[in-house]
Amino acid sequence: MKRALITGITGQDGLYLGELLTAEGYEVFGLVRGQNNPKIPLVREALPEATLLFGDLTDTSSLLRVLERSNPTEVYNLGAISFVAYSWENASITTDVTAKGALNLLEAIRLHAGNNSDGVRFYQASSSEMFGKAQEVPQRETTLLWPRSPYGVAKSFAHHMTINYRESYGMHASSGILFNHESPRRxxxxxxxxxxxxxxxxxxxxxxxxxxxxxxxxxDWGFAGDYVRAMWLMLQQPDADDYVVATGExxxxxxxxxxxxxxxxxxxxxxxxxxxxxxxxxxxxxxxIGDASKARDKLGWQPTxxxxxxxxxxxxxxxxxxxxx
The missing domain is CATH 3.90.25.10 (UDP-galactose 4-epimerase, domain 1)
Structure with missing residues (x-):
């Protein structure tokens, strides 16, 4: 049985992804920050089979403990300070969680896996906000990043760090550059x-x-339930890569x-x-507005x-x- 660890499991993407992975036969673990997190009952209701583990993206030692407990074959990093407006008021904590948190998790995976770092497949939730002052229309994987918020800057750091760990340590580390995706769980x-x-x-x-x-x-707005399937498809590929996920409208x-x-x-x-x-x-x-041609051609993904x-x-x-x- 495959084992997946999801950070940010309390958010809309975490819930939809947990449901998808459970349906695919995975044993699902979710990282939750704080034992009194008010969203825990929601997760337990939506994902009764998931195991919730307590840790913090800003604390590498806690991430190592969570990795040892879950021993995942796939890690999905959805955890972030994700509300853009909040990031101007709290740029430092946005950086600590959204940017450095991704680095902490990548490093924890590298240390946990040792010489088999490519055996743990990693997904980074990148964002269309990285494009910010868009330098071309539509935006694709090769478009220059020009973030216009502390959130976008933090996501850009995490995106490039994911690429760096892939190229430096041979990790199977992919990023999904997801455009706005919504649902009743938003x-x-x-x-x-x-x-x-x-x-x-x-x-x-x-x-x-x-x-x-x-x-x-x-x-470019799409449905979150569609977009989490693209995340999963990325980690089923033989080689890691980066993909824009969007509707093109x-x-x-x-x-x-x-x-x-x-x-x-x-x-x-x-x-x-x-x-x-x-x-x-x-x-x-x-x-x-995103160009998801690569995801369509290589992953067979399209919005429904x-x-x-x-x-x-x-x-x-x-x-x-x-x-x-």
Whole structure:
């Protein structure tokens, strides 16, 4: 039986990936930071067969203990300070967890595996935010990285460190440069879930409006359940590599609002959306759209959920949650 260790198992990607790996017959271990983590009950409900281990990406000794206990054949590093807006307010901790955390885990794997470092396959969750001030459209694996947030900078460090360990120590270490991927499990601080949750509450008369920042920013949005399959496929390849994972379509925040409000029968949302400058980024990323040709050709991967279907799924889930509350 294959054994997989997932850092960041409490997030949307960790939950979907844990479900996929369990279905594929893996023994799944999840790294959890803090024994009083409020998301532990959620993980235990979604992944009852998973073994949760306590450790911290900022503490290499704890990572070595977790690796010894789980003895994984595959490690998926999804753990990070992942909310971009938070990274400006807490650039140092974002660096410690998102950047140095990846380095700590790579080094712990190298020490744990010894001369068989290629026997533990490693996945690094890289991000389209690394492209930032995009130097070409669409963005692909060879596009120059120009991050525009502390989060993007931290992810760029982790991305290059993954490449360095692959080239220096022969590790089977791959990075998935994932563009924005969402689901009903997305945290409410992220704009897609913020919108779907607010729209559900507006539909039920529990909220009057939603405060937004830049409505013209454009993103390439896909479904998280599709994207975790790409992660798994990367580690099934004979050779490690880096892959862009994206839909190849771009939509603005206005498009997001259009589809979300249409789902509850509102065609003109202008009276429900108010501008708040607090939600503007210090350095905006205007347009992200990915070219996933390499993932399609080499991994046989392609998205199955379209933009409108994704937004509808999220609004419907939040309507159900609101009605049940």
């Amino acid at each position: 945290g409410p601080e992220f704009v897609t879930r913020k919108v779907s949750q607010a729209v559900a509450r507006i539909a039920l008369g529990r909220q009057d409006s939603i405060a937004m920042g830049n409505l013209d920013a454009k993103r 771009t939509h603005s925040i206005r498009d997001l609002l259009d589809v979300a409000f249409e789902r509850i029968g509102i065609d003109d949302w202008s009276g429900y959306v108010r501008y708040d400058e607090r939600y503007e980024r210090p350095a905006e990323v205007d347009l992200l 959920v379209g933009f409108r279907e994704l937004v509808a799924m999220m609004v419907d889930a939040d309507l159900d949650a609101e009605r049940a509350s």
